[in-house]
Amino acid sequence: MKPQDRYTLLTTGSVPLVISRLAVPSIISMLVTSFYNIADTYFVGQLDTQSTAAVGIVASVQFIVQAVAFFFGQGSGNYISRQLGAKQVESASRMAATAAVMAFISGLLIGVVCYCFITPISLALGSTPTILPYTEKYLSIILIGAPFMASQITMNNQMRYQGNAAYAMVGILSGAIINILLDPLFIFVFGMGVSGAALATVVAQICAFLVILALTFKGGNLRINLRLFSPTTYYFKEIINGGTPSLARQLLGSVAAILLNTAAARWGGDAAVAGMSIVTRLTFFINSVLIGFGQGFQPLCGFSYGAHLFQRVRQGYWFCVRIGTVFLVLIALFGYGYAEQIIAIFRADDPDVIRVGAATLRWQFFTFPLGAIVMYSNMMMQTIRKPIRATILSSARQGLFFIPCILILPQLMGLNGVIVCQAVADLLSFLLAIPLVWSVLLELKKEESLYQSL
Numbered sequence: 309m310k311p312q313d314r315y316t317l318l319t320t321g322s323v324p325l326v327i328s329r330l331a332v333p334s335i336i337s338m339l340v341t342s343f344y345n346i347a348d349t350y351f352v353g354q355l356d357t358q359s360t361a362a363v364g365i366v367a368s369v370q371f372i373v374q375a376v377a378f379f380f381g382q383g384s385g386n387y388i389s390r391q392l393g394a395k396q397v398e399s400a401s402r403m404a405a406t407a408a409v410m411a412f413i414s415g416l417l418i419g420v421v422c423y424c425f426i427t428p429i430s431l432a433l434g435s436t437p438t439i440l441p442y443t444e445k446y447l448s449i450i451l452i453g454a455p456f457m458a459s460q461i462t463m464n465n466q467m468r469y470q471g472n473a474a475y476a477m478v479g480i481l482s483g484a485i486i487n488i489l490l491d492p493l494f495i496f497v498f499g500m501g502v503s504g505a506a507l508a509t510v511v512a513q514i515c516a517f518l519v520i521l522a523l524t525f526k527g528g529n530l531r532i533n534l535r536l537f538s539p540t541t542y543y544f545k546e547i548i549n550g551g552t553p554s555l556a557r558q559l560l561g562s563v564a565a566i567l568l569n570t571a572a573a574r575w576g577g578d579a580a581v582a583g584m585s586i587v588t589r590l591t592f593f594i595n596s597v598l599i600g601f602g603q604g605f606q607p608l609c610g611f612s613y614g615a616h617l618f619q620r621v622r623q624g625y626w627f628c629v630r631i632g633t634v635f636l637v638l639i640a641l642f643g644y645g646y647a648e649q650i651i652a653i654f655r656a657d658d659p660d661v662i663r664v665g666a667a668t669l670r671w672q673f674f675t676f677p678l679g680a681i682v683m684y685s686n687m688m689m690q691t692i693r694k695p696i697r698a699t700i701l702s703s704a705r706q707g708l709f710f711i712p713c714i715l716i717l718p719q720l721m722g723l724n725g726v727i728v729c730q731a732v733a734d735l736l737s738f739l740l741a742i743p744l745v746w747s748v749l750l751e752l753k754k755e756e757s758l759y760q761s762l
Contacts, residue, residue: 314471314528315392318611323623331604333477334468338596338603340484342589348505349589351491353654357582359502360655361569362442364585365433366450368565369422370457373415375558377458380411381465383551386691387543388530389469389607393614397530404466404524405536406543408459415458419451434569436578442502449506453513460517467520467529471607475523483516553690553698560707567714568726575723576664583665584726586654591672594639598632598680602687609691618756622749625688632680640673647673664727671731678738685745692752697744704740709733 317326352359384407391400422429430443460479467476487508494504524532565588572580605628612620643650651665682705689698700708710733717725717732 315395315611318471318608319393319615319617319620323608323620324627326608327601327604327624327627329604330468330471330473330607331601333473334603335597335600337464337473337477337480338600339593340481342593342596343484343488346589346593347488347491348509349586350654351495352502352505353582353586355495355501357578357655357658357661358439358442360661361439361578361581361585362435362446362502363505364565364581364588365430365435365439365443365569366447367585367588368433368562368569369418369429369447370450371558371562371565373418373454373457374461375555375562376414376418377411377461378465378554378558379551380407380414380458380547381462381551382469382554382690383407383547383549384462385465385469385606386550386610386693387546388466389471389610389691390614390693392470393611401530401533402536402538403543403546404463404530405532405534406538407466407547408462408532409534409537410539411462412455412459415455418458419454422454423448423451433566434573434581436573436581438578439573439581445501445503446506449503449510453510456510456517457513460513460520463520463524463532467523468603469607469610470529471611472527472529473604473607475527475529476520479516479520479523482519483512486515487512549693549695550690552695553686553702556699557686557702557706560703560711564706564710564714567711568729571714571718571726572664572723575718575726576660579658579660580664580723580726582655582658583651583661583663584668586651586661586665587668587672590650590669594636594676595679595683597635598683601632601635602628602684605684606687606691609688613692616755616759618752618759621688621692622752625684625749628684629680632684633677636676636679640676644670644673664723667724668727668730671728672734675731675734675738678734681745682734682737682741685741685748689745689748692748694748697748701737701741701744704737705733708740709736 348363349360352363384403387403388400426444426448430440430447435443464476464479490508490511491505494500494508498504500507521532523529568584569581572584605624608624609621647666647669648662650669651662655661686698686701689701710729713729713732717729
């Protein structure tokens with residue numbers, strides 16, 4: 309699609325149709341990404357409980373890399389969509405190149421630092437003595453892919469904010485398919501065990517990076533041109549304003565995962581860590597549909613806000629909230645009665661893993677329907693540059709509420725306290741989201757009135 313056609317679509321097309329059209333490739337991308345994370349858990353789960361736990365523990369480090377990637381990707385993407393909405397292509401192109409290069413450098417630094425301190429980091433992440441060797445094997449290989457993972461996620465986000473979700477989907481699909489195909493080959497055929505799962509992930513990340521880099525030269529995408537790399541204060545300030553909510557959310561998610569693994573190991577042992585790992589991957593898989601649908605909203609939100617079409621921003625927000633809430637209600641009703649069967653798919657030979665995982669999953673399903681308002685409120689506030697409120701809300705679920713819960717509730721309730729923590733944090737996040745988003749919606753109405761009076 310030509311840039312002018314894309315501008316017209318995002319600023320004048322039917323809001324439900326535009327969001328749905330952009331959301332389909334984003335949902336596919338998110339589902340496939342989540343699916344190959346689940347595939348790792350499934351294939352490794354056929355080995356032993358310790359390997360399953362190790363994959364979940366290392367996810368904390370991957371969350372940190374993703375935090376950096378989303379910081380640069382969504383920080384630059386928000387700016388890019390607003391600039392394209394205002395028809396400022398040159399500044400948008402410079403931002404795209406700057407963010408992609410900085411993400412790669414940041415991923416490389418994370419990989420080097422973590423490798424130099426791999427044993428203390430593995431212990432700090434929640435490894436027990438029996439899990440530690442598996443964690444070190446998996447993590448030492450995963451770190452190789454950190455710069456490629458960070459940069460390709462950044463470029464993927466930039467494409468989405470330009471309204472080119474289909475191209476972003478191709479990049480994600482390429483890596484996911486390779487990962488899924490290589491997992492059983494490396495783990496079982498070559499006998500590499502948990503190291504094979506890590507190697508498959510790294511190869512997939514490098515391939516996805518190369519594919520999505522090539523796609524920036526097609527379909528009217530902003531090209532990643534190194535000559536446009538502009539590490540100036542202006543661009544960093546824009547990245548910080550637009551990307552801090554994502555950075556806060558992802559970093560706190562990593563801290564929360566570490567505390568969760570530590571608490572699970574203390575109160576339930578290896579089986580509890582494995583059970584929590586499975587539930588984390590499953591809930592992310594379900595939420596990936598919600599995230600993908602919201603990613604269809606973000607380009608429309610950014611372009612419309614940049615073009616001063618504030619009513620379209622509000623309309624798109626409420627459309628997403630309605631669809632997302634209905635989806636989560638249906639998932640929760642279906643999954644609540646089959647929690648044991650769902651967990652058993654991944655670790656059928658360990659009844660303790662099934663018991664802990666099923667109980668945790670049921671509590672998650674109980675608060676699932678509240679998630680749509682929290683997620684889409686955060687996406688809207690981040691896209692239209694309301695950084696303080698967006699950061700507060702994005703920090704709530706895994707930071708402001710979850711961290712105190714995971715530190716306090718297990719002391720009062722033992723393992724049951726670990727199991728209910730996320731559900732309690734989700735409820736409190738919902739209660740916080742209501743006044744925050746209401747204030748933003750009122751501001752949008754005022755901005756619309758002011759702009760129309762000029």
